[in-house]
Amino acid sequence: MLQYMVPGVDGSTARGHRRFNWLWYLKAAPGEELDAVLTDRDGKRRSHSVPPGALSAEQEMRFRQTGAERANPAFQALIENTEDIFVQEIQDxxxxxxxxxxxxxxxxxxxxxxxxxxxxxxxxxxxxxxxxxxxxxxxxxxxxxxxxxxxxxxxxxxxxxxxxxxxxxxxxxxxx
Missing domain, CATH: 3.50.50.60 (FAD/NAD(P)-binding domain)
Structure with missing residues (x-):
């Protein structure tokens, strides 16, 4: 898991106006497990990513629970304060x-x-x-x-x- 600062909504890089971007590498086995992760809240199986706000309630709950159990306090805070989690499959x-x-x-x-x-x-x-x-x-x-x-x-x-x-x-x- 890693995080870094990005410009704020208005493009500002001033202290207190930037946003955090974070990512967490988690394994999902091809097949049923990956299909579940990439199926959005409307039941549509996405090809490579689920955009912000479209993650299924079950996957979002699983993700947040895993974060609460496994992430350090700083990353727990990032996860808790993120409204719209999104998922992207890593491809080569x-x-x-x-x-x-x-x-x-x-x-x-x-x-x-x-x-x-x-x-x-x-x-x-x-x-x-x-x-x-x-x-x-x-x-x-x-x-x-x-x-x-x-x-x-x-x-x-x-x-x-x-x-x-x-x-x-x-x-x-x-x-x-």
């Missing part, structure tokens, strides 16, 4: 290529590392900076993009694998 994405003629995939469009890597922004910036470097003064655009793509695919895969391994250790999931 790596594309087999990033270059499609004159179209390039960068950032999370190319690979999505687990949130606990805190690496998406740095990965997107690296995609852009390395692209600028490889294109600087290059006359063979196709060659430059092949080199860039291979390097960025490798780095994206490494970050994704690191995040998966870290997540599995955090969640107590056996490594194979």
């Amino acid at each position: 994405l790596q594309v087999p290529r990033m270059v499609f003629g004159r179209v390039l995939l960068t950032g999370d469009a190319a690979s999505i590392p687990r949130p606990h890597t805190a690496g998406s922004t740095a990965k997107a910036a690296t995609n852009a900076v390395t692209l600028a470097r490889v294109l600087d003064g290059e006359t063979d655009l196709a060659r430059a993009l092949r080199i860039w793509q291979q390097d960025q695919l490798t780095q994206g895969m490494q970050m994704s694998q690191w995040g998966i391994g870290m997540g599995n250790r955090i969640m107590g999931i056996a490594q194979h």
Whole structure:
């Protein structure tokens, strides 16, 4: 579980006007358990997330009760003071290529590392900076993009694998 400050509703970053954003990684087994978590208060099974205010009453109660039993007092207060809890499934994405003629995939469009890597922004910036470097003064655009793509695919895969391994250790999931 972690929390960090974000700007307030009015965009203010002044002390006392910011908000807390928090997240809690909890396991839900594929199948019945995950289906229950992703089924909203109207009985609709959501594909990947349940938006704020739509969590089923049963799941919200279960979540809040688990927090009361397991979280430290600071996180208990965050949970208690959150009106609309939402749920998002953690997914992994790596594309087999990033270059499609004159179209390039960068950032999370190319690979999505687990949130606990805190690496998406740095990965997107690296995609852009390395692209600028490889294109600087290059006359063979196709060659430059092949080199860039291979390097960025490798780095994206490494970050994704690191995040998966870290997540599995955090969640107590056996490594194979």
